[in-house]
Amino acid sequence: MTGDGTNFIFLTCKRESTPLLKDEMKLRFPEARFSYSRPSFLTYKLPGAEESESAEALFVRAGELIFASSVSLSLGKIAAPAPEEMPARFAEFMKTVFPEKFRPLADAFPAPSRVHYWTPSDPAPSAASAAATARLADSLPEHAAAPFPFLPPREGELCLDCAAVAPTEWHVGIHPVAGYHSRFAGGYAPLAIPTDGTSRAWMKFEEGLRWSAFPIGRGSRCADIGASPGGGSQALLARGAEVLGVDPAEMAPIVLRNPDFTHLRGKIGQLKRKLFRKTRWLIGDMNVAPNYTLDVFEELTAAPDVEIRGLLFTMKLFQTELAENIPEYAERVRSWGFNEIKVRQLTFNRQEVMLAALKHPFRPKHRSR
Numbered sequence: 001m002t003g004d005g006t007n008f009i010f011l012t013c014k015r016e017s018t019p020l021l022k023d024e025m026k027l028r029f030p031e032a033r034f035s036y037s038r039p040s041f042l043t044y045k046l047p048g049a050e051e052s053e054s055a056e057a058l059f060v061r062a063g064e065l066i067f068a069s070s071v072s073l074s075l076g077k078i079a080a081p082a083p084e085e086m087p088a089r090f091a092e093f094m095k096t097v098f099p100e101k102f103r104p105l106a107d108a109f110p111a112p113s114r115v116h117y118w119t120p121s122d123p124a125p126s127a128a129s130a131a132a133t134a135r136l137a138d139s140l141p142e143h144a145a146a147p148f149p150f151l152p153p154r155e156g157e158l159c160l161d162c163a164a165v166a167p168t169e170w171h172v173g174i175h176p177v178a179g180y181h182s183r184f185a186g187g188y189a190p191l192a193i194p195t196d197g198t199s200r201a202w203m204k205f206e207e208g209l210r211w212s213a214f215p216i217g218r219g220s221r222c223a224d225i226g227a228s229p230g231g232g233s234q235a236l237l238a239r240g241a242e243v244l245g246v247d248p249a250e251m252a253p254i255v256l257r258n259p260d261f262t263h264l265r266g267k268i269g270q271l272k273r274k275l276f277r278k279t280r281w282l283i284g285d286m287n288v289a290p291n292y293t294l295d296v297f298e299e300l301t302a303a304p305d306v307e308i309r310g311l312l313f314t315m316k317l318f319q320t321e322l323a324e325n326i327p328e329y330a331e332r333v334r335s336w337g338f339n340e341i342k343v344r345q346l347t348f349n350r351q352e353v354m355l356a357a358l359k360h361p362f363r364p365k366h367r368s369r
């Protein structure tokens with residue numbers, strides 16, 4: 001039980017990552033007892049002890065889970081014989097069960113001001129999920145109802161979660177907004193590839209840049225390793241960055257036409273390190289095993305004259321067993337002097353995860369962005 005009296009949590013994730021999240025929970029939350037799962041949805045019972053951590057501390061720890069798209073403190077389950085009856089059951093739940101369950105948490109959190117409704121196995125926002133959210137928002141406690149339930153909330157606001165595991169099985173919970181993904185229902189980054197986007201990779205790097213909150217902007221010097229055809233580079237260029245794109249394969253013409261882009265055609269191992277003397281940010285997306293990616297980044301960050309402030313790169317999980325090694329991979333990056341590291345399976349990562357690493361504070365020997 002959290003110090004605040006709630007003793008179930010539910011987590012959602014990508015369908016194919018359900019077993020990976022289960023393994024991760026064993027490692028990171030050994031005190032939590034697995035209770036129930038459906039594809040993309042897991043519930044756990046927390047131990048019942050007064051001295052256990054507060055709900056706030058629990059959310060901090062849960063926010064570091066790599067494979068969880070969302071984490072909620074559970075307030076209860078709603079079921080009905082037919083889907084049409086669910087909104088009325090929800091309204092009833094909010095009138096009767098919610099006030100009682102929320103009372104012990106009221107010192108730690110503000111009243112919920114948003115509703116997040118989603119289907120864990122298919123969390124992409126849709127007209128149907130927007131309509132459902134609108135209906136449910138009417139049932140928020142009166143004093144808490146926010147005027148704009150669809151705008152992303154601000155840090156610290158509380159969301160009332162409604163995970164529709166099945167049309168007649170909804171799990172209701174809460175989570176405080178902390179970090180990029182927790183602002184969106186089910187932790188699903190609502191991004192759509194721009195019309196001039198050259199690859200799906202635009203979405204994962206746009207998402208990665210928002211999630212990492214790296215201060216990459218006008219004039220930031222970046223290298224994109226494994227850049228072809230160029231979606232990731234486009235996300236950097238749109239911020240005004242100067243990009244060296246490394247790849248033996250061709251870049252899309254629209255990327256090549258950008259005056260801030262330079263194609264270094266070849267494999268990273270074939271290029272002289274002095275080309276990266278001014279580079280501060282390394283982005284990477286090579287379709288190779290994680291250890292190879294790490295070797296490349298280690299060698300680059302350690303090169304004399306190269307001073308890297310931040311890294312943002314994918315690690316491919318060609319075999320699911322590789323997921324076990326992620327903590328070790330993160331430690332390896334830490335040993336290169338990056339003190340802020342996070343890893344997450346992003347909305348637009350498939351069989352891979354994204355690692356973001358920062359040197360903070362950063363004191364370059366040469367002045368450059």
Ligand SMILES: C[S@@+](CC[C@H](N)C(=O)[O-])C[C@H]1O[C@@H](n2cnc3c(N)ncnc32)[C@H](O)[C@@H]1O
Binds near residue numbers: 230233269286287288
């Ligand atoms: C998933 S694709 C990259 C997609 C790209 N990031 C985008 O935004 O469109 C992987 C790329 O890694 C490149 N690659 C693989 N090994 C490489 C290496 N040693 N050096 C540079 N690029 C490499 C491949 O040529 C391939 O184009």
